[in-house]
Amino acid sequence: MVDPVLSLSHLSKSFGALKATDDVSLTLMPGEIHALIGPNGAGKSTLIGQISGRIAPDAGTITFKGRDITGLSVAQRARLGLGRSFQISSLIPEYSARRNVMLGLQARQGHSFRFLKPVMHDRRLRDEAEAILAKVGLAGRASVPSAELSHGERRLLEIAVALALEPACFLLDEPMAGMGAEGVGALVDFLRGLKAQAPILLIEHDMDAVFALADRLSVLVYGRIIASGSVEEIRNDPAVREAYLGDSE
Amino acid sequence: MPDKRREYALNAVLALGLLLVPLWAYWAGSPFTITVFTRIAIFALAAVGLNIALGLGGMVSFGHAVYFGVGGYVAGIAAQHAFNGETFLGIAGANQMLIIWPVAMIAAGLLAAVIGAFSLRTSGIFFIMITLAFAQMVYYFAISWPTYGGEDGLPIYVRNTFPGLNTMRPWNLFILCWCLLMLAIGAFALIRASRFGAALMAIRQNPDRVAAVGISPFGIKLAAFVISAMITGLAGALMADLSRFASPAAMAWTMSGELIVIIILGGTGRLFGPVAGAAVLVGFEVIFGGMTEHWRLWLGLVLLLTVLFARGGIVTLIAGRERLG
Ligand SMILES: Nc1ncnc2c1ncn2[C@@H]1O[C@H](COP(=O)(O)OP(=O)(O)OP(=O)(O)O)[C@@H](O)[C@H]1O
Ligand SMILES: [Mg+2]
Numbered sequence: 001m002v003d004p005v006l007s008l009s010h011l012s013k014s015f016g017a018l019k020a021t022d023d024v025s026l027t028l029m030p031g032e033i034h035a036l037i038g039p040n041g042a043g044k045s046t047l048i049g050q051i052s053g054r055i056a057p058d059a060g061t062i063t064f065k066g067r068d069i070t071g072l073s074v075a076q077r078a079r080l081g082l083g084r085s086f087q088i089s090s091l092i093p094e095y096s097a098r099r100n101v102m103l104g105l106q107a108r109q110g111h112s113f114r115f116l117k118p119v120m121h122d123r124r125l126r127d128e129a130e131a132i133l134a135k136v137g138l139a140g141r142a143s144v145p146s147a148e149l150s151h152g153e154r155r156l157l158e159i160a161v162a163l164a165l166e167p168a169c170f171l172l173d174e175p176m177a178g179m180g181a182e183g184v185g186a187l188v189d190f191l192r193g194l195k196a197q198a199p200i201l202l203i204e205h206d207m208d209a210v211f212a213l214a215d216r217l218s219v220l221v222y223g224r225i226i227a228s229g230s231v232e233e234i235r236n237d238p239a240v241r242e243a244y245l246g247d248s249e
Numbered sequence: 250m251p252d253k254r255r256e257y258a259l260n261a262v263l264a265l266g267l268l269l270v271p272l273w274a275y276w277a278g279s280p281f282t283i284t285v286f287t288r289i290a291i292f293a294l295a296a297v298g299l300n301i302a303l304g305l306g307g308m309v310s311f312g313h314a315v316y317f318g319v320g321g322y323v324a325g326i327a328a329q330h331a332f333n334g335e336t337f338l339g340i341a342g343a344n345q346m347l348i349i350w351p352v353a354m355i356a357a358g359l360l361a362a363v364i365g366a367f368s369l370r371t372s373g374i375f376f377i378m379i380t381l382a383f384a385q386m387v388y389y390f391a392i393s394w395p396t397y398g399g400e401d402g403l404p405i406y407v408r409n410t411f412p413g414l415n416t417m418r419p420w421n422l423f424i425l426c427w428c429l430l431m432l433a434i435g436a437f438a439l440i441r442a443s444r445f446g447a448a449l450m451a452i453r454q455n456p457d458r459v460a461a462v463g464i465s466p467f468g469i470k471l472a473a474f475v476i477s478a479m480i481t482g483l484a485g486a487l488m489a490d491l492s493r494f495a496s497p498a499a500m501a502w503t504m505s506g507e508l509i510v511i512i513i514l515g516g517t518g519r520l521f522g523p524v525a526g527a528a529v530l531v532g533f534e535v536i537f538g539g540m541t542e543h544w545r546l547w548l549g550l551v552l553l554l555t556v557l558f559a560r561g562g563i564v565t566l567i568a569g570r571e572r573l574g
Contacts, residue, residue: 052461078463090458092451094573103451106444107462112469118442120574145572165462 003066004029005169005199006051006082011060013046013223020046021057022223028169033191033200035210038220039243044203045087047220048173051201052084053077065168078107083167085158087174087203093147097138097157100146101129104164129164136160137186152179156187163194170200176209188212211235219243256568260521264434267293267524268427275420283419284491289524289531290426291487296511296523297433298480303509304518305441306473307453311377312364312384313508316357316478318391318500320485323353325403325495332406346411346425346490350483357482358475360387365474369467381502388500403495416490426487430524433480438520440476449473450518450573481508510548514555516562519571525563 004027013021020043028034038044049055051062053074061070069077078084091100102125106112119125133142136156141149146157155175162170175191176184188209191200195215204210210217211231218228219240227237234240267286274282295317302308327349329335330342343349368379392400407417414421440446448469451459456466489495498504507530515526530548537544559566 054457073465074457074460075463075465078461084461086458086461090455090461092454092458094454095451096574099447099574103447103459103464104462106447107459107464110463112444112448112464113472114444115440115446116443118439119444119447120442161458161462 002030004063005065006201007063008047008051009061009063011047011050011057011062013043013050013055013057019223021050024060024220024223024225026218026225026228028199028201029216030199031195032215033195033202033213034216034218035202035204035214036218036220037204037207037210042220043223044220045173046223048084048087048171048201048203051077051171052082078165078167079110081165081168081198082171083162083165083169083198084171085155085162085173085175087177089146089151089154089158091146091154091157091161094145096143096145097133097149097153097160098126098129098142100157101132101160101164102126104161105129108165132160132163133157135163136190152183155179155183159187159190167198169198170194172200173203174205175202176204176206184209252569252572256520256564259564259567263521263524263528264431267430267528271420271423271427280419283423285531285535287419287423287426287491288488289527290423290430291484291491292507292511292531293523293527294426294430294433294487295481295484296508296515296527297430297437298477298482298484299508300477300512300518300523301437301440301480302474302477303512304522305446305453306449306470306477308369308470308474309377309509310380310474310477311502311505311509312380312382313478313481314500314502314504315364315384315387316361316481317485317488317504317508318388318495318497319357319360320353320482320487321489321495321499322391322397322403322485323356323482324349324409324486324489325405326397327352328405328407328409329397329403331409344407344409346409346416346486349409349486353482353486354479357485358479361475361478362471365471369470369474381505384500384505385502388497388502391497391500398495398497400497402497405489405493405495408490408493422491426491429483429487433483434520434524436480440473441520445469445472510552512562514552514562516564519562519564522562522564529563 006028009025011021011024036044050057061068105125105128130142133139136159138156141153176187184206191213214231217231217234218225221243226243227234227240271283271286299313302310326337327343330337331344364383368376371379397403410416411425416422448464452466452469459466511523511526511530514529515522533544533548537547555562561570
């Protein structure tokens with residue numbers, strides 16, 4: 001039996017009277033894409049926030065690579081290999097695309113207390129950053145400040161920064177949000193290749209993308225996981241159809 | 250002309266102007282002019298320090314005068330004990346700048362480590378208020394400590410010395426201050442271009458992103474805060490020697506405000522912003538201070554205009570916005 005890379009056990013989080021996370025347990029296995037779907041406000045981003053360490057759960061534990069990380073800071077978890085993208089692009093606005101990725105590379109190498117060598121003249125770091133940008137299709141945009149990139153380009157840069165960390169698992173919060181059909185298609189192909197590198201916990205509203213990618217699906221409604229299984233099982237689950245897929249299918 | 254070239258030209262004008270005017274004054278026999286330019290250099294140095302915290306790291310420290318003041322007291326106390334042969338907690342006095350400067354920097358750095366450890370957990374208005382509160386605490390401690398002058402401050406009868414120079418001569422003291430300022434600006438440039446600087450400037454823009462890639466913002470900010478205070482502390486030691494007086498007023502919140510004003514006028518985060526800002530501040534003080542007690546009112550007006558119409562200060566006005574690459 002293979003151990004999960006990431007597992008959540010009985011996680012709960014309330015905002016006042018609102019139960020945003022209600023006794024959630026789930027696992028992410030090596031090599032898989034586990035998609036988390038659910039209507040707006042179901043608590044998907046709140047869950048990612050707890051995994052990445054920005055939000056402290058009220059109860060429950062998070063285990064990553066066999067280690068309880070529930071008490072660790074955001075930066076500590078990232079250093080252990082949790083790479084995330086944000087639902088609303090969160091980049092360094094005045095830094096170019098290249099420099100955003102270079103910051104990720106610098107963080108991965110763990111050398112941020114260096115005062116003498118000019119980082120922008122570091123050929124190897126630049127080359128590596130540009131290679132990553134090329135992978136996500138941003139090769140021509142390396143020198144553009146991230147604030148001046150288009151929405152879709154910023155989504156891709158989010159992924160590029162996560163790639164730079166060479167994480168042991170990816171947490172992607174709606175990476176396709178606001179992308180055109182062409183962009184979504186390209187990203188679907190890209191993510192399909194990416195899961196060989198590290199498993200992905202994918203939050204996504206685009207159902208075609210989810211059904212094309214997911215090895216496993218969990219459905220979150222009002223903070224609770226109401227169903228979990230293969231794409232086929234979820235498609236045919238009556239509770240899911242009623243609560244979520246309902247009318248749109 | 251591209252912005253980068255223009256900025257280099259401006260920097261050269263500021264660095265050389267700051268050197269050549271006093272040189273001219275030296276030949277023309279105007280020690281007052283030299284002293285005015287020494288003040289500019291020292292204020293600029295103090296602001297280069299603050300520019301690391303505020304300009305690169307976005308930490309609006311409203312208590313940086315405390316490091317300036319502590320540097321001054323180190324110079325004053327060391328000089329007093331060198332003069333009277335007594336000791337400070339068993340440590341003999343010294344009148345050698347080469348000893349006093351590192352001690353002033355270490356004292357300011359240690360204080361910043363303590364204050365930073367508390368205040369850097371907060372941000373925004375809370376950070377501003379906490380740094381102010383700590384600085385005021387130290388200020389009130391200084392004015393209530395009679396051994397070292399209390400409210401009256403501490404006179405330095407003979408300036409501390411530097412090998413090969415006569416620091417009592419205005420030009421000699423000026424050239425020391427100018428060289429230290431250039432060294433500090435060089436250090437600022439190195440830090441800004443380094444990996445540390447990359448993380449620091451990123452934290453100013455988006456600390457959540459920096460944490461999400463695995464760099465802990467707190468450690469970077471604390472280190473920057475300490476370095477920043479050390480440079481400002483060095484400036485404080487020079488100021489005490491220039492005015493031959495370690496003054497509690499150097500620690501007052503108004504001084505903290507003036508350092509921030511210098512940075513905003515010159516251009517937040519810009520390499521030579523502190524020089525431009527200090528020149529304007531001291532210029533106003535000298536030109537209008539002689540005419541009216543209310544020269545700060547006019548300075549305030551200029552500050553208001555800067556904030557409203559020239560957000561990036563003098564350097565940005567002349568050389569355009571900075572591109573971080
Ligand atoms: N910091 C907070 N304080 C109070 N309520 C919050 C907070 N963060 C989220 N919520 C609430 O918790 C619920 C879950 O929010 P969350 O952002 O996790 O939903 P989501 O599933 O990601 O939705 P979407 O699909 O719109 O992104 C929402 O009702 C939201 O209003
Ligand atoms: Mg969300």
